[in-house]
Amino acid sequence: PWEQVIIFFKTLPFQQVLGFKTTISPYYVLGNNYVAFRPQLYNIFPSVMHKLPGPHQTVFAGIDQIRDFIQIKIREHKETLDPSSPRDFIDCFLIRAHQEKDNPSTEFHYENLVSTVLNLFAAGTETTSSTIRYALSVLIKHKDIQEKMQEEINTVIGRDRCPSMEDRKSLPFTDAVIHEAQRFLDLVPFSIPHYALKDVSFKDYVIPKGTIIVPLLHSVLKDEKQWATPFSFNPQHFLDQNGNFKKNPAFFPFSAGKRSCVGESLARMELFIFLVTLLQDFRFSCSGGPNSIDLIPEYSTFANVPRSYDIIAIPR
Numbered sequence: 269p270w271e272q273v274i275i276f277f278k279t280l281p282f283q284q285v286l287g288f289k290t291t292i293s294p295y296y297v298l299g300n301n302y303v304a305f306r307p308q309l310y311n312i313f314p315s316v317m318h319k320l321p322g323p324h325q326t327v328f329a330g331i332d333q334i335r336d337f338i339q340i341k342i343r344e345h346k347e348t349l350d351p352s353s354p355r356d357f358i359d360c361f362l363i364r365a366h367q368e369k370d371n372p373s374t375e376f377h378y379e380n381l382v383s384t385v386l387n388l389f390a391a392g393t394e395t396t397s398s399t400i401r402y403a404l405s406v407l408i409k410h411k412d413i414q415e416k417m418q419e420e421i422n423t424v425i426g427r428d429r430c431p432s433m434e435d436r437k438s439l440p441f442t443d444a445v446i447h448e449a450q451r452f453l454d455l456v457p458f459s460i461p462h463y464a465l466k467d468v469s470f471k472d473y474v475i476p477k478g479t480i481i482v483p484l485l486h487s488v489l490k491d492e493k494q495w496a497t498p499f500s501f502n503p504q505h506f507l508d509q510n511g512n513f514k515k516n517p518a519f520f521p522f523s524a525g526k527r528s529c530v531g532e533s534l535a536r537m538e539l540f541i542f543l544v545t546l547l548q549d550f551r552f553s554c555s556g557g558p559n560s561i562d563l564i565p566e567y568s569t570f571a572n573v574p575r576s577y578d579i580i581a582i583p584r
């Protein structure tokens with residue numbers, strides 16, 4: 269399936285417009301909650317937009333605030349660092365930066381530390397929380413699926429202990445529903461643009477150096493050849509006839525290859541642990557009833573942003 273998701277652009281404008289080479293889309297910089305059209309304007313006319321007032325200015329001020337917060341955290345880490353016992357990513361980065369302090373071309377320098385931590389926050393929060401929010405909407409819309417998950421969770425884990433990742437293999441239906449929520453949401457439909465660092469031969473194509481490549485994850489996650497019912501929510505996509513979990517090679521929400529999502533395993537743990545814990549303790553509904561839930565995203569630009577609902581959580 270991977271072969272069919274790539275579209276090629278010999279589009280230097282993207283880089284010329286931005287004024288620098290990047291693998292990061294401006295949509296990404298501007299964030300998911302931004303009104304759909306503005307990032308596109310910013311993409312095409314960045315120097316004009318930069319001078320105009322509007323919500324995009326607030327977005328950049330917000331990013332500066334997060335950078336300030338990260339710099340405070342880095343300072344605290346420096347003051348309390350014990351190189352023999354690193355506590356987290358920032359500690360490990362600082363230790364490596366110290367080891368490479370005499371290397372003028374090192375990538376382990378202060379600015380990269382701030383940007384990398386910012387990337388982890390930006391890429392790691394809205395993505396997972398939007399997916400959990402979407403999964404809850406799906407479960408309200410499909411009450412039978414919610415009840416079946418709860419039955420499975422009751423049988424395997426019960427009500428008295430917390431779920432662990434070990435439980436996942438014993439919860440095939442729950443696992444299938446979470447996979448299907450990710451497939452159906454299709455959170456990042458065209459992934460993040462990349463560009464060829466050198467000329468590449470691919471099938472009958474030559475992709476010249478500098479070509480922007482947009483991997484259309486959407487085309488695989490909704491491909492009629494890969495899924496029995498690509499445009500409806502169907503956990504059977506991930507179950508065999510005996511109800512065992514079945515992998516599907518077209519499941520690509522985290523993209524693929526060397527630069528695929530670095531947070532994939534963390535995200536998958538979060539989705540499983542949070543959703544199972546919530547379903548263990550609560551029954552979910554909404555005041556407008558299941559039919560009021562619309563699973564079509566609110567915005568579809570860089571991200572498919574799910575709609576917001578006031579959810580009722582009743583203790584079970």
Ligand code: HEM
Pocket residue numbers: 387388389391392393395396399455456459460461521522523524526527528529530531532534535
């Ligand atoms: C449901 C949750 C998530 C989804 C669907 C998702 C999806 C993606 C996708 C499609 C990419 C682009 C990969 C590419 O360029 O080929 C990506 C990149 C990335 N993601 Fe995630 N992501 C999720 C959660 C997370 C989490 C929890 C973290 C970190 C804590 C994270 C950190 C990153 C980073 C740092 C990149 C850039 C990787 C690179 O350029 O090498 N993501 N993600």
